[in-house]
Amino acid sequence: MTRGKKPTPSSGRRPSEGRSDARKQAGPSAGPRTDTGGRPRADTGGRPASKFRNPNPPRKNAPQLDAPPPESTFRDRDNKPHHFPDSSLKRVSAQILHEKNKKWRYRPFGFPLFLPNGNEQEMFFDFYIYDNMDSLVRVILVMSRESREVWDKIGRFKQQYPMYTYELWTPETLAKLQAPRGQLGF
Numbered sequence: 001m002t003r004g005k006k007p008t009p010s011s012g013r014r015p016s017e018g019r020s021d022a023r024k025q026a027g028p029s030a031g032p033r034t035d036t037g038g039r040p041r042a043d044t045g046g047r048p049a050s051k052f053r054n055p056n057p058p059r060k061n062a063p064q065l066d067a068p069p070p071e072s073t074f075r076d077r078d079n080k081p082h083h084f085p086d087s088s089l090k091r092v093s094a095q096i097l098h099e100k101n102k103k104w105r106y107r108p109f110g111f112p113l114f115l116p117n118g119n120e121q122e123m124f125f126d127f128y129i130y131d132n133m134d135s136l137v138r139v140i141l142v143m144s145r146e147s148r149e150v151w152d153k154i155g156r157f158k159q160q161y162p163m164y165t166y167e168l169w170t171p172e173t174l175a176k177l178q179a180p181r182g183q184l185g186f
Contacts, residue, residue: 063175065092077103077130089142092174093127100184103130113156123153125166138165146170 067088074082074094084090097104110122125139143150146168154166169177177184 063171065089065171065174066178067092068095074098076105078105082106087142089144089169089171089174090126092178093140093142093169096174096177096184097127097129102184103132103134104128105130111157111161113153113160115156121153123157136164138167140167140169142169144171 065088068091070085070088070091071083072091072095074084074091075098076082082094084094094104094106105128107124107126108128110124113121113123115121126142127140128136129138129140131137141150141154150168154168157164157166167173
């Protein structure tokens with residue numbers, strides 16, 4: 001009568017369980033192994049760190065802009081009056097474009113963007129800049145902060161309409177343009 005193999009100490013265990021004895025014998029210099037790549041985990045005493053990062057962290061130093069009053073009126077290239085009572089960023093943008101003598105329109109039309117799933121989405125920029133031949137030169141999107149969704153839309157726009165130049169104006173950009181030597185570059 002033949003018997004099977006004699007059970008070894010590690011049989012019946014998962015492969016990682018048999019190795020823990022070797023780590024204990026290695027001494028205190030080996031230290032505790034963690035999921036941080038061998039470095040000991042710092043004990044913070046608080047809640048564990050979240051796996052997900054906040055996509056819109058709070059802004060540390062928002063620049064102070066010289067915004068025109070909410071009742072200000074701005075005229076575009078067609079002499080059409082525009083009021084931006086609820087958006088100081090758009091008032092500042094319109095003031096900069098007016099001071100730099102640029103011909104602009106506010107959202108005259110949207111660009112159709114085709115999504116990967118086959119749907120169509122329309123993207124509106126805030127200011128459309130024209131040259132002296134009435135050709136569209138540049139489109140400007142005014143946002144309070146950059147986000148992943150905005151950059152996804154801009155990336156699709158750039159793929160589908162490479163002939164247009166775009167700019168994303170945030171409060172930081174507007175502060176640079178409002179500076180005494182601020183230049184638009186177009």
